[in-house]
Amino acid sequence: MGGQTRYVDDVDRRVAYAMEVAVTRPRPISLTDDELDLAHHPVTEAAEPIKVRAFVRFHEAVIRPEAEAVAWTPRAVKVRFTMQNGASHEVWVWASAVDRP
Numbered sequence: 312m313g314g315q316t317r318y319v320d321d322v323d324r325r326v327a328y329a330m331e332v333a334v335t336r337p338r339p340i341s342l343t344d345d346e347l348d349l350a351h352h353p354v355t356e357a358a359e360p361i362k363v364r365a366f367v368r369f370h371e372a373v374i375r376p377e378a379e380a381v382a383w384t385p386r387a388v389k390v391r392f393t394m395q396n397g398a399s400h401e402v403w404v405w406a407s408a409v410d411r412p
Contacts, residue, residue, distance in 0.1 A: 340368045342387055342403040352384035365390045366408040367400075380409065 360379035367374050378392035381401065388409045391401045
C-alpha cells in the first residue's frame with residue numbers, strides 16, 4: 312500500500328507543477344474590447360499576412376518580434392508571431408507600435 316501512496320503523491324506533485332506552469336506562463340497583453348472599439352473602428356482582414364515588427368507587451372517585459380499583421384483597424388493591428396520556445400500568439404496592439412521591416 313505504501314507504494315501506491317507514493318505514486319499518488321508523485322502524480323499530485325506533477326499535476327500541481329503543470330498547473331503552476333500553465334498559470335504563470337508568459338502571455339502577451341492584447342488591447343481590450345473598449346480600446347479596440349470595433350463598433351466605431353471596423354476590422355479589415357488581410358488577404359495575405361504582412362511582415363511587420365511590433366512592440367508586444369507581456370506582464371514581465373516588452374518584446375519586439377518579427378510578426379505578421381493579419382488584421383487592422385484605423386487605430387490597432389492584430390499581429391501573429393512565434394516566440395523562441397515555439398509558442399504562437401495573436402494579439403492586438405496599437406497601430407503606432409507596428410513597423411514594416
